Amino acid sequence: MLALGCHLSISGGYEATVRTAHSIGANTFAFFTRNPRGSQARPEDPADAAAAVKLMEELNFAPLVAHGAYTMNLCTAEPSARAFAASILADDLRRMAALPGNFYNFHPGSHVGQGTDTGIAQIVDALKAALAPGYPVTVLLEGMAGKGSEIGGKFEELRAIIDGVGSPDVGVCLDTCHVYDAGYDIVNDLDGVLREFDRIVGLDRLKALHINDSKNPFSSHKDRHECIGSGSLGVETFQNVVCHPVLSGKPMILETPNELPGYANEISLLRELGNV
Ligand code: FE
Ligand code: FE
Ligand code: ZN
Numbered sequence: 001m002l003a004l005g006c007h008l009s010i011s012g013g014y015e016a017t018v019r020t021a022h023s024i025g026a027n028t029f030a031f032f033t034r035n036p037r038g039s040q041a042r043p044e045d046p047a048d049a050a051a052a053v054k055l056m057e058e059l060n061f062a063p064l065v066a067h068g069a070y071t072m073n074l075c076t077a078e079p080s081a082r083a084f085a086a087s088i089l090a091d092d093l094r095r096m097a098a099l100p101g102n103f104y105n106f107h108p109g110s111h112v113g114q115g116t117d118t119g120i121a122q123i124v125d126a127l128k129a130a131l132a133p134g135y136p137v138t139v140l141l142e143g144m145a146g147k148g149s150e151i152g153g154k155f156e157e158l159r160a161i162i163d164g165v166g167s168p169d170v171g172v173c174l175d176t177c178h179v180y181d182a183g184y185d186i187v188n189d190l191d192g193v194l195r196e197f198d199r200i201v202g203l204d205r206l207k208a209l210h211i212n213d214s215k216n217p218f219s220s221h222k223d224r225h226e227c228i229g230s231g232s233l234g235v236e237t238f239q240n241v242v243c244h245p246v247l248s249g250k251p252m253i254l255e256t257p258n259e260l261p262g263y264a265n266e267i268s269l270l271r272e273l274g275n276v
Contacts, residue, residue: 002242002274003062004211005029006254006263013045014052014099018061024264025271028062028251030210033092033104036070039084041095049098062251064099065140065173065208068092068106074126075109075119075151085109086126093130096137103208103251105140105173108152108161119151124164131167140173140207145181145223153182153221155200162205172201175210175255176241177226180233183219187233190240194247208251211238211270227256228266235273242274 005026010017021029034041056064072085089106096104111119127139141161146153151161162170174197180186184193197203213231215224229235241247254266 001027001060002248002271003028003251004254004267004270005062005065005251006256006258006267007031007067010042013048015048015055018052018055018059020260021061022059024260025267026263027060028064028253030065030067030105030253030255032069033066033095034069034088036067038071039069039088041091044095044098046098053099063208064102065251065253066092066096066099066102066104068104070107072106073109073112075111075114075122077112077114082122082126086129089126090130093135093137093139094133097135100136102137103140103171103173104137105142105208107144107150108141108157110149111151112149116151116157119149120157120160120164123151123161127161127165127167127170131165131169138169138171138207140171142210143172143174143179143182145178146183146221147181147223153178155184155197159201162201171205171207172197173208173210174206175212176233176237177210177212177214177231178223180214180218181216181220181222183221185218186241187218187237190237190244194244203246206246206250208253209241209247211241211252211254212256213238225256227258227262228254228269235269238270239273239276242270243276248274 005028144152213226
């Protein structure tokens with residue numbers, strides 16, 4: 001069975017969110033660990049987390065893919081802001097221990113003019129410090145569209161971070177919109193892109209996918225998500241993705257511009273496409 005879900009709010013708690021996901025045909029989901037544009041996190045509720053873990057087991061859920069705040073920039077230039085971002089990462093990973101065995105995905109960061117090498121070194125430092133206590137979570141670097149000074153739009157940059165951290169607990173989450181916007185042609189040559197990913201990063205590091213169509217053309221470096229089939233990727237690309245033997249077992253998360261009913265429709269569409 002495909003592991004499909006979408007981005008959901010955890011404002012009602014983890015267990016309630018598992019029920020919401022199940023009600024729309026999902027068997028995984030994503031959520032922001034804290035306010036996506038601020039830094040505030042919800043108060044911790046170990047009983048709720050334990051109930052969610054139990055329910056996910058009963059419902060046969062695939063691993064969740066938590067998402068770090070967009071504002072967390074581990075390679076911002078100002079040292080105290082950078083230290084604050086690193087402390088947010090460490091706190092997020094500590095919190096993920098309440099949901100053992102799940103994924104924590106985040107945007108590697110924007111080097112804001114410091115240069116790619118400096119940015120990568122700063123991201124590596126933050127990850128090494130945050131991962132040191134050995135929390136039961138795999139951290140996923142999200143592949144980015146390469147907008148502005150964003151790091152992670154090239155497979156080589158993801159590889160450099162992974163090498164720098166030197167931990168088996170670092171993987172990658174590829175976002176179909178981002179990877180196409182970044183100049184990897186998954187519309188015409190999904191196999192070729194996966195071969196290149198394997199050569200540079202290694203397919204064993206690919207742990208999850210974000211499933212989004214793109215509002216923009218190939219290699220636009222824009223990052224604007226579109227509903228499945230309504231953008232430049234098109235339904236056939238998603239059919240290839242959900243049917244691909246290398247990808248079909250991984251958690252796939254929709255981040256399309258939808259409310260719950262739209263997500264339910266896209267999940268059932270993707271299940272149909274995968275059912276060939
Ligand atoms: Fe993201
Ligand atoms: Fe994404
Ligand atoms: Zn995006």
